[in-house]
Amino acid sequence: MLSVDGLTVRADSAELVHQVSFAIAPGERVGLIGESGSGKSLTALSLMGLLPEGVTASGTARLGERDLVGVPESRIKDLRGRELSMVFQEPMTALNPLMRIGAQVAEVMTLHGRSSPEARARALDLLGRVRLPDPEQIFRAYPHQLSGGQRQRVMLAIALANEPRLLICDEPTTALDVTVQKQMLELIAEVAPALLFITHDLAVVASVCERVLVMYGGRVVESGPIREVFTRPRHRYTEGLLAASKLTPRGTRLPTIQGNVPPAGHFPDGCVFRNRCPQATTACEQVPALTGDGHAHACWHPAD
Numbered sequence: 001m002l003s004v005d006g007l008t009v010r011a012d013s014a015e016l017v018h019q020v021s022f023a024i025a026p027g028e029r030v031g032l033i034g035e036s037g038s039g040k041s042l043t044a045l046s047l048m049g050l051l052p053e054g055v056t057a058s059g060t061a062r063l064g065e066r067d068l069v070g071v072p073e074s075r076i077k078d079l080r081g082r083e084l085s086m087v088f089q090e091p092m093t094a095l096n097p098l099m100r101i102g103a104q105v106a107e108v109m110t111l112h113g114r115s116s117p118e119a120r121a122r123a124l125d126l127l128g129r130v131r132l133p134d135p136e137q138i139f140r141a142y143p144h145q146l147s148g149g150q151r152q153r154v155m156l157a158i159a160l161a162n163e164p165r166l167l168i169c170d171e172p173t174t175a176l177d178v179t180v181q182k183q184m185l186e187l188i189a190e191v192a193p194a195l196l197f198i199t200h201d202l203a204v205v206a207s208v209c210e211r212v213l214v215m216y217g218g219r220v221v222e223s224g225p226i227r228e229v230f231t232r233p234r235h236r237y238t239e240g241l242l243a244a245s246k247l248t249p250r251g252t253r254l255p256t257i258q259g260n261v262p263p264a265g266h267f268p269d270g271c272v273f274r275n276r277c278p279q280a281t282t283a284c285e286q287v288p289a290l291t292g293d294g295h296a297h298a299c300w301h302p303a304d
């Protein structure tokens with residue numbers, strides 16, 4: 001559905017993103033990870049036609065039959081918010097502080113041709129769909145009257161308003177506290193038609209996506225199914241990311257956990273951490289959603 005081929009982003013003479021290629025199938029959820037400055041946001045902004053002034057993209061990116069790169073602003077404007085849309089990290093900067101929430105959700109639909117009464121009715125529906133409590137009250141509220149998590153749900157409602165084929169999320173939960181973050185991630189995974197999810201948090205990517213692209217220095221250095229990349233990273237940079245993450249790197253000695261320890265060597269089917277701890281008697285702790293593949297990554301070691 002989305003195919004990106006040789007995407008290159010430049011600012012003056014500097015090449016910031018080099019020859020990035022990847023594809024996303026309908027319904028697929030793909031993570032884009034990498035350290036700060038590796039080119040994740042510029043890659044996403046190129047697809048949205050939202051690059052900052054003085055920054056240009058070349059190469060090809062197609063959503064279905066439509067070109068996204070190198071087309072006039074009027075064409076990309078027509079697609080943005082309709083065929084593909086984006087949720088950013090900080091909703092307060094994306095929402096208009098002077099406009100009621102309902103009107104902001106409705107506006108994105110009237111801009112793309114719906115009648116005003118239809119757009120308002122659908123806006124109310126959408127506020128319920130992103131599980132905002134009391135959608136009618138939220139509809140009449142101003143952005144400052146909402147919590148950070150609620151504002152981010154509003155942004156998701158806006159992004160989904162025209163039933164896009166692809167949703168792009170750029171660190172959408174970084175500013176939220178852990179419980180709200182978890183709920184938001186579950187919601188995104190549930191409602192996204194197809195997803196490009198940008199984050200530097202590997203546990204988040206494991207919980208939301210099926211496949212991952214790893215960016216380093218403006219290049220995609222590795223890609224594949226989450227389980228494969230996280231258990232057998234081929235690039236040293238990916239190994240470093242894993243070691244620095246909350247996920248258990250190979251050979252880490254974790255503290256012995258007392259209590260009801262599962263049988264030695266027991267891993268639930270599909271555990272991505274199965275081969276990561278060769279040192280000892282290991283087992284996975286069944287803690288849903290901690291890492292997203294359905295269980296936690298804790299390993300038990302025999303007491304020293």
Ligand SMILES: Nc1ncnc2c1ncn2[C@@H]1O[C@H](COP(=O)(O)OP(=O)(O)OP(=O)(O)O)[C@@H](O)[C@H]1O
Nearest residue numbers: 011016034035036037038039040041042043052055
């Ligand atoms: N407007 C700009 N002009 C020049 N260079 C830019 C511009 N915007 C970004 N860059 C540079 O391009 C590189 C990639 O930036 P980008 O924002 O895509 O990184 P990122 O991986 O999304 O980082 P983060 O996780 O911090 O958001 C960085 O070195 C950044 O300094």
